[in-house]
Amino acid sequence: MSLPQPLPRVPTAEEIVPSMQQIIHQSQKVRDQVLKTTTPSTATFSNTMLPMAQVENAVQGEIGMIYMLQYGSPSLKVQEAFNKAQKLYLEALELWGANEPLFRLLQAARGKPEFHTLDPESQHLLEKELLKYKHNGHGILEPGNVELYLKRRTEIEGLLSTFNQNVTMENGGVSFTLEELAGVPDDELAKWLDDQEVVTNEHEKEKKKFVPFANGGTRAILTYADRPETRKKMYLADDLKLKENKIILEEIVKRRARQAHMLKYPTHADFRIEIRMAKTTVWVNNFLSRLKATLGPLGREEIAALQHRRLEDLQQRGIQQDGDGFPPWDQRYYARLLKTDLEIDHQKISEFFPLERTAKGMLDIFASLLGLRFDLIPSETLTADVLWHDTVQVYSAWDIYDDSFLGYLYLDLLWRKHKYRGNQSVNIECGYLRLDGTRNYPSTILMCSFPAPNEMSCALLKHDQVVTLFHEMGHSIHDILAKSNYARFHGYRLPPDFGEMPSILLENWCWMKDVLRGLSCHYTALSERYLVDWRTKNPGSPDPVKTIPEHLVDSLIKHRYHNAGLYYLHQLSVSAFDLHIHSLRTVQDLADLDVGKLWYDLREELEGMDFSECRSGFEFVTFSHLTSGYDVCYYAYLCCTAMAQDLFLSTFSQDPFNKETWARYRRGILEHGGTQQSLLQMLGNFLGRLPNMDLIVQG
Incomplete structure (x- = not known):
């Protein structure tokens, strides 16, 4: 069968930088043309925003492929080429973002009568572009300060890139003897390479397996290893990885705060929330507070059940309990045992x-x-x-x-x-x-x-x-x-x-x-x-x-909602951490920030486990959400869970396979993408009312 559009081509390492240079040239050319042929008195959507949108349409596929390669390419040479191309593109974005005359033209176009005759998506496009210029400092800062602001933002992008590459390239792990790996299924053991042999007595040697943190290694040990000391060793070692990212994250947070203050926003959270559906940090804080009240008691019940199962198991093994708290390295293991008690055999x-x-x-x-x-x-x-x-x-x-x-x-x-x-x-x-x-x-x-x-x-x-x-x-x-x-x-x-x-x-x-x-x-x-x-x-x-x-x-x-409270409380912990580190208002707030203490304090408070032996760790820098566009947005998972539950219960639950309902959902939600100015209203139009944001766990 012939296809109406060729598959996108993957550039070679040698082609990536020249391709990005050509993309930048095309984009610069159209901006130069707009500035050359248009004045504030003649500026309209059609001669300012539209030409730039058309070139954005034309080049986004090449940009998308180049950016994809940072995630998917197995070649370090390609990764290095991407880094160079990204640097060029960020510099170009900084240059375009500093263009005061172009901002004035777009402002003028927004004020013309023609704007009100445009289709809603075109109106939305121009307003989003103007918001982007506002977030570049236009209309707030003097032109010289706009350039300084954008230069500093580009420096932050470089820190983000380094942080994320560290996460991607991390290759650590722990070596265990087969005896230490008792309980781990054979199919998991088969994935790990033999590491070394250790002398167990003067006549025998025993093989060791190198268990990587990545490729499911940590997860498998914490879920299946019968020995508490094996789980603890793996958890604490995993927790210590990526130490170098702690300093980078702290620097990112401080620079983000200074950038927000420069644009007269109280905090980076207030700056970022403007492009989110929620619109205000007050809304997010209220939402998270209600969840804490709802989920807290459920989480405490679940920890108590896990602790009971743990003490029972330790007693059977003749191991003395050390302390009263429930350690985090035991959560997956005893959650699995509880599910097995409930005849939930995840391995089977x-x-x-x-x-x-x-x-x-x-x-x-x-x-x-x-x-x-x-x-x-x-x-x-x-x-x-x-x-x-x-x-x-x-x-x-x-x-x-x-x-x-x-x-x-x-x-x-x-x-x-x-x-x-x-x-x-x-x-x-x-x-x-x-x-x-x-x-x-x-x-x-x-x-x-x-x-x-x-x-x-x-x-x-x-x-x-x-x-x-x-x-x-x-x-x-x-x-x-x-x-x-x-x-x-x-x-x-x-x-x-x-x-x-x-x-x-x-x-x-x-x-x-x-x-x-x-x-x-x-x-x-x-x-x-x-x-x-x-x-x-x-x-x-x-x-x-x-x-x-x-x-x-x-x-x-x-038992769908078994331990669901702890699952959502962990999301709440990360959401609260994200919001807190990005809500720093003063120089003193920034100086006093201790991200490690904050992270483990929140996890202890909300999830109810004992992190006292983990506080020298760096778990908070082992995931890249807060450095990949989800800063001041980790709450999205909880927020969207509430909306999704309301949508499911009110629309799909009675007849989950109804083709007419799915066709209406496809037309009313999915096909719109991000074209609607008010996403809550779009969902409200579909539901016939605004969504209920207090639905998380049902069952």
Whole structure:
């Protein structure tokens, strides 16, 4: 089948910097032309904002691909080229942001009668552009100070880049003997390299395994290792990684505060909240305070249950309890034991969710609900210049109602060296309306870092990873379905405190029996080799059933909200930390900031665990949300959970597969992307009322 738009091309390391230079040249040229041919008296949307929007549309795909490579490329040479290209682009943005005459032209265009005749998306575009200039200091600072402000902002961008690269390149871990790893499943052990041999007595040696912090290593140890000292050793070692990022984060926070003060904002939080859905820090603080009151008692009950199970286990092992608190390195382990007591066997459940099969099943669900079709493009037809790694798959997406093309979806699901450590949806190319009236179609990546299997194993997903995959795929589908005129508003390019809502809504389907059984397939059904290996490990046992048994699904669903209080309280801890460090008002506030103390104080207060042995650690600099656009926005996950729960309970829960409801949701929410000026009102129009923000845990 011929495709209406070629796949985006992946530049080589040698092409990245020249490509960025050409992009900058094109963008500069149109700005020069606008300044040359327009005056404040003649300025309109059509001769000022529109030409810049059109060149932004035209180059955003190349920029998107270059920026994607910082997350996905396995080549350090490409990463280095990206760093150079990013530096050039940031310098250009600084130059354009300092352009006072262009700001005056846009201001003049906003004041012309023509503005009120524009379509709402074009009006929104100009107003967003003017807000961006305001955040560059225009209309607030003298021109010379604007340049100083932007120079300092570029310096902050450099610190952010260094922080994030440190997270990506981190490669530490801990070596354990097999005895220390007692309880860890064989499939996890098989992922880790033999490290060294230690002498156990004068005649014997025992192998050690090097367990990396990344690729699921820390998670596996904390979940399965039977020895408390093994879990503690792994947790504390993981907590000490990335020490260098602490100084960087403190410097970023202080510089952000000074920048906000320079623009006459009380705090960086007040500055950033202006581009969020929430609009005011008062709203966010009130929201978080209500959640604290709601979730606190639930969290205390859950910690008490975990502690009871822990003391019971320690007594059985003949280990004396040391202190009264519940240590954080024991949370995952005893949560698993409690779930096992409830007949929730996550290891057994994972056998029915092999990654590739599950991902394909999810695409089928989205296709059915939203009227889509996904066609896998055969790997043998793809040339090397359209893929950045040989494990990447590409699908074309189609609307089944009119057989129209919608865009491309890439799946890049497995962890590898030098790859982004988290799970995310990454837009390469936006959809938009071209000058000739035809549509440019989006290309988007579902990029995850699920632990990679070895040659003899299959990548299996725990249920929470199934939820994560569905969530991130939801972002990608949002990207595929959106239909904006301008790339600026495409897909989930909207404030995160609304943009997470559609994907959190979709998580509900991962708790439905029909969905889970439909997605499931025991991994041994995928390959004779897997079945032979399973029979070897389970001699005399009957072969596994192909579909997940009902009792496993029933127990999972029944206890959906088991330990949900602690899950949301951790999100509340990070949200409170984010808001606090970005709400510093005075020089003394900045001088007194102790990010480590604040982090562990908040976790102890809100989550109820004993972090006394962790306070020399650096857990707060091991994730990159606050340095990748989510500063003053980590609360988005909680905010969007509340909206998603309201939307699900009021609209979908009675008939979750109703095609008419899904079609209305597609038209009323997903297709709009970020084009609407009031996202709360857009949701209100869909619901017929404003959303209830106090719904988090239901069950």
